[in-house]
Amino acid sequence: GIQVEQSPPDLILQEGANSTLRCNFSDSVNNLQWFHQNPWGQLINLFYIPSGTKQNGRLSATTVATERYSLLYISSSQTTDSGVYFCAVARAGTASKLTFGTGTRLQVTL
Amino acid sequence: GAVVSQHPSRVICKSGTSVKIECRSLDFQATTMFWYRQFPKQSLMLMATSNEGSKATYEQGVEKDKFLINHASLTLSTLTVTSAHPEDSSFYICSAPDRDYGYTFGSGTRLTVV
Numbered sequence: 001g002i003q004v005e006q007s008p009p010d011l012i013l014q015e016g017a018n019s020t021l022r023c024n025f026s027d028s029v030n031n032l033q034w035f036h037q038n039p040w041g042q043l044i045n046l047f048y049i050p051s052g053t054k055q056n057g058r059l060s061a062t063t064v065a066t067e068r069y070s071l072l073y074i075s076s077s078q079t080t081d082s083g084v085y086f087c088a089v090a091r092a093g094t095a096s097k098l099t100f101g102t103g104t105r106l107q108v109t110l
Numbered sequence: 111g112a113v114v115s116q117h118p119s120r121v122i123c124k125s126g127t128s129v130k131i132e133c134r135s136l137d138f139q140a141t142t143m144f145w146y147r148q149f150p151k152q153s154l155m156l157m158a159t160s161n162e163g164s165k166a167t168y169e170q171g172v173e174k175d176k177f178l179i180n181h182a183s184l185t186l187s188t189l190t191v192t193s194a195h196p197e198d199s200s201f202y203i204c205s206a207p208d209r210d211y212g213y214t215f216g217s218g219t220r221l222t223v224v
Contacts (some may be wrong), residue, residue: 033212041148041201041218076222086153088213098144098205098213100154 004089004101012078012107021072021104023087031090031098033061034072036071038083046072046085077108111186112138112208116216131189131219133204139184140206145177148201154195157202160187185221194223 003026013035023032034046047054047061049070054061064072070087075103085104090096113136123129133143141162146154158168158179166179176198178190191198203218 015124032213035215041203041220042216043203043215045212045214088154095158097159099156100146101155 001097002029002091002099004087004099005083006087006101006104008104009081009102010105010107011055012100012109015079015108015110017108018073018075019077019106021074021085021106022033023070023072023089023101024069025089025101027068027091029039029065029068029089029091031096032065032070033088033098034061035086035088036081036083037103043086048080048088074106075097077106079110082106082108111209112206114204114206114214114216116204116219116221117204121222123221125195125223126193128190128192129194129221131191131202131204131221132215133187133189133206135185135206135214138206138208140187140208141184143181143187143204143206144186145179145189146203146205148203148218154203157164157189162187175218191221194221197224199223 005024036044049063051065058075060073087101088098090098115134131133143160145157148154157172160179161183162181181187205213205215
C-alpha cells in the first residue's frame with residue numbers, strides 16, 4: 001500500500017510564528033486532503049488538494065503530485081491551531097481507500 | 111457542505127457486551143463508507159470498507175466476526191463491536207467519499223470497555 005510520511009512529527013511554535021508541514025507519499029495519488037484533528041478528536045477538513053495550490057485565510061497548501069509531496073503552510077499561528085495535522089491520500093476513484101500519514105503534532109504557545 | 115453524523119460520541123460498556131455505532135450521511139448518498147480506528151497518539155488506521163447492499167471489505171488483521179458492519183441504506187452504515195474487551199477501547203471514526211469535498215468524516219466515537 002501507499003506509505004505516507006509527515007514531518008516534523010512534533011512542532012512547538014510561539015504565537016504569531018509561521019510554519020511549514022510536509023507530507024511525502026510513495027505512489028501516485030488522485031486524492032490528497034489535509035486535516036486538523038482537534039483535542040476532542042474531530043477531524044476538520046482543511047483542504048482537498050490532489051494538485052496545485054489553495055489558500056484559506058492563514059492556511060495554504062501546495063501539492064506537487066509529480067514529485068509526490070504536499071506542503072501545508074500556517075501563517076501567524078494562534079493557540080487554536082494546536083492539535084494534530086494529518087495528510088491523507090487515495091488512489092484513483094472517489095471510493096478508493098484513504099491512507100493517513102503519521103501526523104504532525106503542533107503546539108502553539110503564548 | 112457534506113455532513114456525516116456519527117453516534118454515539120462517547121460510550122462506556124462492560125466487557126463482553128456489544129456496542130453499535132451509527133454513521134449517517136446527512137445531505138448526500140454514500141454507496142461506500144469507511145471505518146477507521148485510532149489509538150492514543152497514533153494515526154488513523156482503516157478497518158473496513160462498508161458497501162451498500164453487499165458485504166463489507168475488511169483490512170488485513172481486522173476480525174470480521176468482532177467488528178460487524180452493516181450498510182443498510184445509501185445514508186446509513188453501522189459498526190457493531192461484539193463481545194467487547196478492554197483492548198477494543200479506542201476512537202472509532204467513519205467517513206464517506208463526497209464528490210465535491212473528497213472524504214468527509216464523522217465526529218468519532220470514543221469507546222471505553224471496562
